[in-house]
Amino acid sequence: MQTMNSVEKYSKPLRVLHWVTAMTIMALLVVGFYMADIDPSAADKYDLYPVHKAFGMIALLLVMLRLPARAKGPVPSPAQGLQQWEHRLSHLVHIGLYVAMLSMTWSGYFMNSTYAYVEGVDIFGLFSVPDITSKSEFWNDIFHQVHSITAWSFVVLLSLHLAGVAKHRLLDSKGSDVLQRMI
Ligand code: HEM
Ligand code: HEM
Structure with missing residues (x-):
């Protein structure tokens, strides 16, 4: 199935980082949308903010560990049996996910850093x-907008990502089941 000089799976560190990051970010997306939607005059409006920020900074650390680990490789070669457009689209979505992870975490940190009413990010x-x-105030507004726009882009990219994984596992031939390479 694989050529001699290529690995069959993502390395253990890359697999662990993928799943820990995925769980953290999916939870942050849910909590982020939920807390931002609470009425500003509600007593519990800011209860979740510190938790979101602390886990957001953990996500930032995870992303900054993952990038060099990914660059170092090795990574499995593109799955067999997929169409050209499927390879191109998965590649684009993966790049999009890396860009979104960077944009999401750094815009959060910069938003907090430029915000006049807090000092630093408290970690629990x-x-x-x-x-x-x-x-x-000007830059805080910009980073706030970047954070919101990236959040929605993330939902779109993640949907494409999950649709791809599901299709290759359920509809395509066995050699195309990319889930095997990440678990
Ligand atoms: C991958 C990491 C992160 C994800 C997935 C994430 C996700 C989200 C989402 C979905 C929202 C709601 C956006 C909206 O509806 O406008 C949000 C809001 C927010 N995030 Fe994050 N976030 C992350 C990291 C961070 C970090 C590191 C910080 C700060 C240290 C942060 C601070 C905030 C704040 C203060 C808001 C509320 C903005 C408002 O009140 O409208 N986030 N986040
Ligand atoms: C926020 C959540 C997620 C993010 C940010 C994310 C990000 C990524 C990225 C960037 C890659 C490319 C890996 C590389 O070549 O470096 C990847 C691969 C992969 N992801 Fe995710 N992922 C997420 C959630 C999930 C979920 C929930 C699943 C399971 C259904 C999943 C299954 C996979 C699989 C199977 C691969 C390997 C694809 C291949 O070998 O071509 N991911 N993910």
């Missing part, structure tokens, strides 16, 4: 990740 009361910018 243990320590605080310092600000990396000066305070600015």
Whole structure:
């Protein structure tokens, strides 16, 4: 099925990073949409914000570990038996997911850093990740918009990603089942 010099699966570190990141980010998407939608005058409006931010910073760390691990490789060669357009689309979606992960995490950190009413990101009361910018209403608004737009792009990319995995597993030939390479 695979050529001699190519690996059959993603390496253990890449598989662990994929699933831990996926779980964290999917939870952050749900919590993010939920908390942003709570009425600003509600007493519990800001209850979830600190938790979202702390897990968001964990996601940032995970993404920054994952990129060099991915660059170092090795990674399995493209799955057998797929159409050219399927290879192109999966490749584009994977790049999109990496860009969205970077944009989502850094826009969150920058949004917090430029926000006048907080200092740093509190990590569960243990320590605080310092600000990396000066305070600015203008830039806070920009990063807020980047965060929201990327959130919606993420939903679209993730839907394509899941549709691809499901199709290759359920509808295509056995050699195309990419889920095997990630578990
Ligand atoms: C991959 C990581 C992250 C994901 C998937 C994520 C997801 C989301 C989503 C879906 C929203 C709601 C967007 C909207 O409806 O406008 C949101 C809002 C927010 N996020 Fe994140 N987030 C992440 C990281 C972070 C980080 C690192 C921070 C800050 C340190 C952060 C701070 C916030 C804040 C303050 C809001 C609320 C904005 C508002 O009140 O409208 N997020 N996030
Ligand atoms: C927020 C959630 C997720 C993100 C950000 C994400 C991101 C990614 C990225 C960037 C890749 C490309 C790996 C590389 O070549 O470096 C990938 C591969 C993969 N993902 Fe996800 N993923 C997520 C959720 C899921 C879920 C829920 C599933 C299971 C249904 C899944 C199944 C897979 C599989 C099977 C591959 C391997 C594809 C192949 O070998 O061509 N992912 N994922």
